[in-house]
Amino acid sequence: xxxxxxxxxxxxxxxxxxxxxxxxxxxxxxxxxxxxxxxxxxxxxxxxxxxxxxxxxxxxxxxxxxxxxxxxxxxxxxxxxxxxxxxxxxxxxxxxxxxxxxxxxxxxxxxxxxxxxxxxxxxxxxxxxxxxxxxxxxxxxxxxxxxxxxxxxxxxxxxxxxxxxxxxxxxxxxxxxxxxxxxxxxxxxxxxxxxxxxxxxxxxxxxxxxxxxxxxxxxxxxxxxxxxxxxxxxx
Numbered sequence: 183x184x185x186x187x188x189x190x191x192x193x194x195x196x197x198x199x200x201x202x203x204x205x206x207x208x209x210x211x212x213x214x215x216x217x218x219x220x221x222x223x224x225x226x227x228x229x230x231x232x233x234x235x236x237x238x239x240x241x242x243x244x245x246x247x248x249x250x251x252x253x254x255x256x257x258x259x260x261x262x263x264x265x266x267x268x269x270x271x272x273x274x275x276x277x278x279x280x281x282x283x284x285x286x287x288x289x290x291x292x293x294x295x296x297x298x299x300x301x302x303x304x305x306x307x308x309x310x311x312x313x314x315x316x317x318x319x320x321x322x323x324x325x326x327x328x329x330x331x332x333x334x335x336x337x338x339x340x341x342x343x344x345x346x347x348x349x350x351x352x353x354x355x356x357x358x359x360x361x362x363x364x365x366x367x368x369x370x371x372x373x374x375x376x377x378x379x380x381x382x383x384x385x386x387x388x389x390x391x392x393x394x395x396x397x398x399x400x401x402x403x404x405x406x407x408x409x410x411x412x413x414x415x416x417x
Contacts, residue, residue, distance in 0.1 A: 227255025
C-alpha cells in the first residue's frame, strides 16, 4: 500500500539551526538505534516531565527534572523521523500513525503533570490540553485533505514551546511569586490562583485565537474548492 507523504510546513524560528543539528545527530547514531527506540525515548521524556511537575508540590526545585524531561522528549521526538529520513528507512503509514498517536499520549501526560503541580490549576491545564488536541486534529485533517502537514503557528513550533517551558521553569525556581497561591473571588466563587494561572489563561486566549483564525481560513478554502451544489427543481 503506497502512501503519499504530506508536505511538511515548518517555518519556526529555530527550524534552520535545529534541522542541521538533527541531521548531524542522526548521522552519528549507532546502527542498533532505531526510530522506534527514539519514539520510546520521547515518551520517557514526557513521563519525566510529568513527574517533575507533580513533585513541585514538595519542592519547587523538581522543576529542574521537568526541564531535563523536555530535553529528553525533544531528543527522542524530534530525532526519530529524522533518523528514518537520513537512513532512507521511512515507513509513512506506520510512522504517521505511531508518531502522532504517541504524541497525543505524551502531551496528555505533560499537561496532567502541569495541572497536578503547584504552578497551574488543573482545570486551566486541561483547557490548554483540549485546545492543543483541537489544533492537532485540524493538522491531521489538513494533512489528508490538503496534503500539507503544518508544524508551526506564528513562527512557533514544538521546539520553541519546549524552550519557553524550560525558561519559565527556571524563572519559577528563582521567583516564588510566580507559584505562590492567592485567594480571589471570580463571579462570586472563591478560588485559589497563582501568577502562573494568569500566564496560562493568556496562553488559552492566544491558542483560541489561532484555532479560530485557522478554522475560518480552512472553512473558506474548502468551501471554495468544494462549492455547494444547487438542487435542480426541474429534475
